[in-house]
Amino acid sequence: MSEEQDKGQKEEEAARQVVEPLPEQIAEALGDRVSEGGVLDGVVHITVPAEELADALRIVGFEIENSYSHLSDLCGVDRADCIEVVYHLFRPMSDEAVVVRVKLPRGNPQVPTATELWDTANWAEREAAEMYGVTFTGHPDPRPLLLPEDIQGHPMRKDWEYPEEHPYLSREPLHEDFPDVVGRVRVEAPPGREEEIEE
Amino acid sequence: MPVVRNGGRRDACPTTNSMETQTALPTEELLINMGPQHPSTHGVLRLVLTLDGERVVEAVPHIGYLHSSMEKIAEASTYQQYVPYADRYDYLNAMGNEFAYVRAVEKLCGIEVTPRCEYIRVIMAEMNRIASHLVYFGCLGLDSGAWTPFLYCFREREVVLQLFEDTSGQRLLYHYLRIGGLRNDLPAHFCDKLAEFLDYFPDRIKEYDDLLTYNVIFRNRLEGTGQLSQELCRRYSISGPNVRGSGIPYDVRRVVGYSIYPQLEFDIPTQEEGDAFARHLVRVEEMRQSVRILKQCLEKLPEGEINVKVPRKLKPVVGEVFERLESPRGELGCYLVSDGSEKPWRLHWRAPSFYNLQVLPELVRGAYVADIVIILGSIDIVLPDIDR
Structure with a gap:
């Protein structure tokens, strides 16, 4: 298949996905806080600016009638031109979903924390923070969660580069018969951390 | 009872x-x-x-000692290549993880699988639920000082694992579900062997109950330990048997009604008390419900093809999907973002253990040190699922 055909087919498929307007209840409650919104395959998608996020989450999650109060998931997404934080909200005991997303600049992404509304957001925000470099302002415990303390950068970003040198792994082959398989664990301590290892 | x-x-x-x-x-x-x-x-x-x-x-x-960059690996592999990785993070529910992942990809690509395939997938998921709860049951026994039930549980788990091995060639990490179908059809003796197992398994559950659940020492350790209120469940988005032990009948199989679950009869067991013993009772009853589901699946299992034609180069449309399933540990979600290429742009697991473990500091506050082990066992976590 040539690239042009491929592209044409993709556009055709994209056109088939019909975006319906937001349901009245949500559109009214949020007013002009929404910068983009629509219903796709029965799922409500809302994009809000970072400064309106706290309000939007509170309204959709708790203030409207039959609110979407189950925060199922929170994660970051690297969209190449921006960093996104995506909140998956559901009505309790139902499959009706609202996806709230906020687009942040790559330079200094900052967004208010959702931990005041859901304690669920605590670890999820810590994970998004270390993986994508998003600062969740007002987070009660902004320590790294999963990654080692000495890691450089934010590894889930698309422009993150695998480090050439690693303090504990060398490029030496694991076995002389398999010269391509590298990654022997260093026995000697990395420079500058000799004392630490001895202890 | x-x-x-x-x-x-x-x-x-x-x-x-x-x-x-x-x-x-x-x-x-x-x-x-x-x-x-x-x-x-x-x-x-x-x-x-x-x-x-x-x-x-x-x-x-x-946490983070077992972090293995499962989500970064997804961005570097094609959709088909990632299926065996899905096994590896919640290893006690490998079939369920594959199920979540292939369902998300199929939803993104608009692939409809055959009825026989759906039934076999549900059979595998429910067998895996039984195997997982048996590990939970045995390990909670170990945590509370009872060695024997563990050995009994693994005797029955062995039968389930043997059936998995006959079907997929593997005992723990199966790579049996494929996008658009399955690796192979069920072996000839599978249905008879499973039916035989389902016949005697409810009696074995009673045996475990007599050994452990109704043991007075065990109950004194569990009753009132690790009180999880409905308010905490809401604040922490707790799911699975933990939330059902607190009286909220939240089960994704019923709420979302994915695959063939709407056509099957089963109950959602709940307990009101919210302590470790309530969560334990819910899991024991869930094994009985899984037996019920499996019996119905065997009865209704249709003949026919198991695979549909899927292009070798799988390129979904630009878009995203959030697919939720009920794993033995709770609400398992797979968030998949596609940019129209052969590789996922972003994959995120809503790991049930990750969110359930967050509530632990609240549960153990004020408890004895010895009870931490019981509370942790009763939440039923799998660490690779948390660290991913």
Whole structure:
């Protein structure tokens, strides 16, 4: 298949996905806080600016009638031109979903924390923070969660580069018969951390 | 079977009374590390405990020791290549993870699988649920000092694993589900062997109950331990048997009604008390419900093809999908973002253990050190699922 055909087919498929307007209840409650919104395959998608996020989450999650109060998931997404934080909200005991997303600049992404509304957001925000470099302002415990303390950068970003040198792994082959398989664990301590290892 | 609560004995070993009762002597708080190499932390979980005598003042979990970049690997592999990775993070529910992942990809690509394939997938998921709950049951016995039930549980788990091995060639990490179908059809003897297992398994559950569940020592340890209120469940988005042990009948199989579950009859067992024993009872009853589901699946299992034609170069449309399933540990979600290429642009797992473990500091506050192990066991976590 040539690239042009491929592209044409993709556009055709994209056109088939019909975006319906937001349901009245949500559109009214949020007013002009929404910068983009629509219903796709029965799922409500809302994009809000970072400064309106706290309000939007509170309204959709708790203030409207039959609110979407189950925060199922929170994660970051690297969209190449921006960093996104995506909140998956559901009505309790139902499959009706609202996806709230906020687009942040790559330079200094900052967004208010959702931990005041859901304690669920605590670890999820810590994970998004270390993986994508998003600062969740007002987070009660902004320590790294999963990654080692000495890691450089934010590894889930698309422009993150695998480090050439690693303090504990060398490029030496694991076995002389398999010269391509590298990654022997260093026995000697990395420079500058000799004392630490001895202890 | 209705369970009569053994309430009278609770006064003898209180676990959640307040600190005020023991202020006779001023003592210093003690900071100790529990784990990561601790036999009862179900993997490598480290808890930094602040203790006042035998009581926990504060517990801070440290995770990440098994972080394996499952989500970064997804961005570097094609959609088909990633299926075996899905097995590897919640290894007790490997079929369920594959199920979640292939369902998400199929939804993104608009692939409809055959009815026989759907039935076999549900059979595998429910068998895996039984195997997973058996591990839970045995390990909670170990945590509370009972060695024998563990061996009995693994005797039955062996039968399930043997069936998995006959079907997929593997005992733990199967790579049996494929996008658009399955690796192969069921072996000839599968249905007979499974039916035989389903016939005697309910009696075996009764045997475990007699050994462990109705054991007075076990019940004294569990009743009233680790009270999880409905308010906490809401604040922490708790799911699975944990939330059903607190009286909320939240089960994704019923709520979302994915695959063929709407056509099957089964109950959602709940308990009102919200303690470790309530969660235990829910899991035991869930095994019986899984037996019910499996019997119906065997009865209705249609003949026909198992695979639909899927292009070798799988390129979904630009878009995203969030697919939720009920794993033995709770609500398992797979968030998949496609940019129209052969590789996922972003994959995120809504791991049930990850969100369920967050509530641990709240549950162990004020409890005895020895009860931490019970509470942790009753939440039923799998560490690779948390660290991914």
